[in-house]
Every structure is written in structure tokens, then in C-alpha cells.
Amino acid sequence: MKTVDPNSLLNQIDSPADLRLLDMAQLRALARESRQFMIESVSSTGGHLAANLGTVEVTLALHYVFNTPDDKLVWDVGHQSYLHKIITGRREQMSSIRQKGGLAGFPKRDESPYDAFGVGHSSTSISAALGMAIAATQEGNNRRVAAIIGDGAMTAGQAFEALNHAGTLDANLLVVLNDNDMSISPNVGGLSNYLARILSGRTYATMREGSKKVLQKMPTVWELARRAEEHMKGMVIPGTLFEELGFNYIGPIDGHDLDAVVTTLRNVRQLNGPQLLHVVTRKGKGYAPAENNPCKFHGIGKFDPETGESQGGGTPTGKTYTRVFSDWICDMALADDKLVGITPAMREGSGLVGFSEQFPDRYFDVGIAEQHSITLAAGLACEGIRPVVAIYSTFLQRAYDQLIHDVALQNLPVLFAIDRGGLVGADGPTHSGNFDLSFLRCIPNMLLMAPADENECRKMLSTGFRHEGPAAVRYPRGTGPGVEVDSDLDTLEIGKAQVCRKGKDVALLAFGSTLTAALEAGEKLDATVVNMRFIKPLDEACVCELTANHRMLVTLEDNAISGGAGSAVAESLAAHDITIPLTHLGIPDHFIEHASREEQLAECGLDSDSIYHRIQRELAARIATLRAVD
Numbered sequence: 001m002k003t004v005d006p007n008s009l010l011n012q013i014d015s016p017a018d019l020r021l022l023d024m025a026q027l028r029a030l031a032r033e034s035r036q037f038m039i040e041s042v043s044s045t046g047g048h049l050a051a052n053l054g055t056v057e058v059t060l061a062l063h064y065v066f067n068t069p070d071d072k073l074v075w076d077v078g079h080q081s082y083l084h085k086i087i088t089g090r091r092e093q094m095s096s097i098r099q100k101g102g103l104a105g106f107p108k109r110d111e112s113p114y115d116a117f118g119v120g121h122s123s124t125s126i127s128a129a130l131g132m133a134i135a136a137t138q139e140g141n142n143r144r145v146a147a148i149i150g151d152g153a154m155t156a157g158q159a160f161e162a163l164n165h166a167g168t169l170d171a172n173l174l175v176v177l178n179d180n181d182m183s184i185s186p187n188v189g190g191l192s193n194y195l196a197r198i199l200s201g202r203t204y205a206t207m208r209e210g211s212k213k214v215l216q217k218m219p220t221v222w223e224l225a226r227r228a229e230e231h232m233k234g235m236v237i238p239g240t241l242f243e244e245l246g247f248n249y250i251g252p253i254d255g256h257d258l259d260a261v262v263t264t265l266r267n268v269r270q271l272n273g274p275q276l277l278h279v280v281t282r283k284g285k286g287y288a289p290a291e292n293n294p295c296k297f298h299g300i301g302k303f304d305p306e307t308g309e310s311q312g313g314g315t316p317t318g319k320t321y322t323r324v325f326s327d328w329i330c331d332m333a334l335a336d337d338k339l340v341g342i343t344p345a346m347r348e349g350s351g352l353v354g355f356s357e358q359f360p361d362r363y364f365d366v367g368i369a370e371q372h373s374i375t376l377a378a379g380l381a382c383e384g385i386r387p388v389v390a391i392y393s394t395f396l397q398r399a400y401d402q403l404i405h406d407v408a409l410q411n412l413p414v415l416f417a418i419d420r421g422g423l424v425g426a427d428g429p430t431h432s433g434n435f436d437l438s439f440l441r442c443i444p445n446m447l448l449m450a451p452a453d454e455n456e457c458r459k460m461l462s463t464g465f466r467h468e469g470p471a472a473v474r475y476p477r478g479t480g481p482g483v484e485v486d487s488d489l490d491t492l493e494i495g496k497a498q499v500c501r502k503g504k505d506v507a508l509l510a511f512g513s514t515l516t517a518a519l520e521a522g523e524k525l526d527a528t529v530v531n532m533r534f535i536k537p538l539d540e541a542c543v544c545e546l547t548a549n550h551r552m553l554v555t556l557e558d559n560a561i562s563g564g565a566g567s568a569v570a571e572s573l574a575a576h577d578i579t580i581p582l583t584h585l586g587i588p589d590h591f592i593e594h595a596s597r598e599e600q601l602a603e604c605g606l607d608s609d610s611i612y613h614r615i616q617r618e619l620a621a622r623i624a625t626l627r628a629v630d
Helices: 024-045 050-054 056-065 082-096 125-139 157-166 190-200 202-215 219-236 240-244 258-269 288-292 321-335 353-358 370-382 393-408 436-441 454-466 512-525 540-548 565-575 597-603 608-629
Strands: 072-075 145-150 173-179 248-254 275-280 339-343 363-365 386-392 415-419 447-449 471-474 498-501 505-510 528-531 534-536 550-560 582-587
Touching: 024 050, 024 056, 024 082, 024 258, 050 056, 056 082, 056 145, 056 173, 056 258, 072 125, 125 145, 125 157, 125 173, 157 173, 240 248, 248 258, 258 275, 321 339, 321 353, 321 386, 321 415, 321 454, 339 370, 353 363, 370 386, 370 393, 386 393, 393 415, 393 436, 415 454, 436 447, 436 471, 436 534, 436 550, 436 565, 447 454, 454 471, 498 512, 505 512, 505 540, 505 608, 512 528, 512 550, 512 608, 528 540, 534 565, 540 550, 540 565, 550 565, 550 608, 565 582, 582 608
Parallel strands: 072 145, 145 173, 173 275, 248 275, 339 363, 339 386, 386 415, 415 471, 447 471, 505 528, 505 550, 550 582
Antiparallel strands: 447 534, 498 528
């Protein structure tokens, strides 16, 4: 990565206080420097680029106008927070972003006082910011709070729940709607920016409130004036909805016109009560490869900043599990016209691009609305349709009530294709799927599977799809061990484990992707290794049989140890009144910080060397204990 020119403006900015010393010409120059710095920085580390390039001017303007960190900025998701980090004292650490021991890819409260709220999941910013604004009011503090949320995140129910509540209060909350996808570009330009300046100014606000007080004494006239105002606003700006929710709507303005954004924010900061500023930006702004392909540059690995071409990483040794799912759903859809695919705004990430193109009438992207996606699937299943919900593990957490109440309680045949199960690497704890085996296996009627390889993943998807009840196939991020994938749509015998290696003394019970490391450790230990396949129903007969000719059982899972697959084994042994030394290997009871997935697995003791040494220590300790007893 190129170093910052010591004579550049960016090199002089160590805090927003430095930023506020600049004039507007310098601020515009800083925007250009910042954009180039981010391109060069992300090209060498990987990360989220397109969204960050799109919010350069908005970020600078917010820190320029607001007295951060006393005034609070709450970034939704955090995909657009890189420049925020750069100008709040973390510029020199950007080369470590998303790496073990380095900066987090998202705002993190314990990383900086400027990170007002830790984020990673969508659509939480307005709720959190409203809480802060209410707290300021109760403390008699005049600090201002702004939530910066994208138009995609605004599709989530939580965002509207927060808007609905905020509109009933007098808390000083500003919502900045960063619109980079809506087809409203004709509204952006000189006239819109002029209207925004007028609508955000004190003169307009005073006249508006004063007129209301006068006209409210004449109900008929007041109603006519209110409707006229709404009609006029509805014609020139798309703000009627937000006005009805109780917000003073301003915009839309060009989010790349720094003068307009700064002027409008200065006006808005002086207004009391809930305000909504609508800015229009372009993802990837200022970098042609990202502007032309914002999806690719949403989250990207290392790339050549001159060409935008990806670099490094090598050639994968096998298909990704996402690709296995992508191929399977298209094949199964050809075989069964009752299949429909549903995703909450994760078409690319979940592998549904091909399906959406091949079966557009059977594909439903519901937006960032995980709860709705699952109840929608339940309604479809009630009428004989066979829905497949493709969702990340970490996002499934947001729809737990619907999973239990709307699907499992009614025993409906919905298949959950759960991507990113377990540790996910650089995105860190907000995106890791460490809890799904625990929170799914306790639900009645649920069939729960975890594949050890690519071909098994395909067979499990077919098994779950054909199952007459709710089923979940949970698979990790990235590639598998490289097993060839069959083209058939065969199923597995439900609840049946597979003995992969016969050994002595120790039996390793591997769930899901931990099988590869278990086999490597098992060779060194001469241990029995079992691919358990099913978390629910557990192959209890297999577990009991293993206790008859082994001195110790070890469970392995890429999931929280608490309540996970290993706990299911322990519960089974207790139910059968069997006592045997039992060790659980999995994710410990704390959040695992961002690093590569391999580093995270090693930290949790789930790589083959750690497994081998842990079992050796356990055996030595047990032998020593027996000798002491003798």
C-alpha cells in the first residue's frame, strides 16, 4: 500500500478537530485524497470498498459540522465507516483492518470513542441513535445524534419501528438516509439542493411551526393547509411517508456535492426534534471499476488498484459450499416445480443468482426482512409449495420467533439452507454463525444436519427438501475438502452417522466441517473417527456402541460448546445412564475476534494439531489420575 504523502491534507488529519480547521476548498481536496487513500488501502487488505467510496463527502461533512465524539454518529451496518475510522485517529492502522489483532471492519465501541455503537447487522442505527437522543434529553444535554442508514437497510422492519417511535418524541435525532440505489436521480441537482437548503433552514421551520399554531385555531383552514403542504411536498420530493411518521423531511440532495451537504447539515443541526435528510450517492464513486461493478466491490479481497482485477488467494481446491447449494437448487427446481427460493437480500452471497435468472417467477428476494422471509415461507408451505430459505447463519438469529412459532410449531416443510455456519474470518463476531446448532437443535420437529464435504452437502439438501417437516442444512463459508460432487439428487438415511476410521481407545465424533481435522488427528492417535452428520436426530445407537469399546469420547464442532452438538451427545449418554470420559471441542464461551478463519479455528483448538495435542494431554491426565487412585 502506498504511504500518505507527508504534505497531503489527509496526513494532517488526526481527529475531526483538525478537519474543522479546513476551509471548503481544502475539504473538497481532502475528499479526493481520502477516496484515493481508501482505494489503495483496501486493494492491499481486502474489505468493503464500494459503499465506503460512496459516502466520502457525507462522512467528511458530518464530522465537519457535528462536534464528534460529543455529538454521536451511529453508522448502520458499518460498511461505509472506513473514512470515519481514517479521520478519527486510525489512519495508520488501516493496513491491519480485518486482520488478527488489527482494526475491526465495522465500528466497535472499545476501539474508539468515536465509534458510538457497535454494528455489523443491518437496520439497527435508528433504534440505537434514538436511545442516545432520549438519554441526552433526560440528562438535559444538548448533544446531537445522527443515524446514517442506507436505502437497503431501510427495508427492514426494525428501521420503520424506530422511525415510528421517534416521530412521536421530541428527541433531537437526525436520520441521514443514504440512497444509492433508488431511481430518483432526476430529483437530484440544483433545484433539489436549493429546496433542501430552504426546508432545512430556520426561517422555513419557524414559519412552518408558527403557521400551524395559528391555523390550528381554525380547524377547517388548518386541515386544508396541512393537505396542501403534503400535496406540494409529495409532488416535488418523496418525503410524505417520513412526514407522516413525524419527521421533518429534507432532500433529496446530491450526497457528493460537499457544499450542499455541509450547508444543509449546518441548518439541520440547529433544528429540534426528529429530522430526516435524504442524500443520493453512488456506490464506488470516483473509482470506475467499483462504479461499474459495485456488487463485486462491496466486499472484495486484494486487488490491483490500477485495473480493479482481483489478486492473490490462489486457486480453491474445491467448490465453495455456496456454489454447491447454487447448483443443487437449480437442479432440484428442474425436478420439482413446487420448489421456490427465498432470500432476505442475499442473492449473490447465498448463491441464488443462477436460480433467480433461470426461475424468476419462483424466486423471492424480500429485502432485509429476515422475519418476513420465514413467515412467507411458512405461508407458502401451508399451500403445498416447497420453500427453500437461503440465509446466513448470523442473520437467521434475527428471525428466531418466526422459526419456532410459524414453521416448527406447525411442522411445515421448509428447508433452511444456512450459509456461513461457524467461524467466518475477517468479518468477525458480528458475522460468525457460532450459535445455530445450539439454537436449532432445541426446537421440536427440526431436522438438523451439518455436511463434512461438498457432496454430502448436496445430499443433505435433497434430504431436507424431501423431508415432511422443517429441516436445516448448515454449512461453512468457503471451500470444502475437494470431494467430487455427484449430479444426482439422492438423499441420506435420516439420523445415521458414518464411521470413517476405526481405531482404539479414543473415538472422535466430528460434526460438519470438523471431520477433516478430526481425520488428520485420528491418524496420529490411531483413534476411531465418526462423521456424525445429524445433530438432530442424533445417532444415539452409534454413540452408545462407541462407549462399549472406547475409553474416551471427544466431540468436535464449529459451534459454541454451550448447548451444541457435543451437549446433545452428553445428554444422550446421561439418558442411557452411561458414564465415560467425554471431552467437548468447539467454540468457547466468548466472542472470537476477526482474523482468518484458519487463525480462528486454531485459537479455538479446532485445527488438527490442536486436537491431537489436546487429546494427548487429556489421556495423560487420565492415566495419571488412575495411577494415583491405584
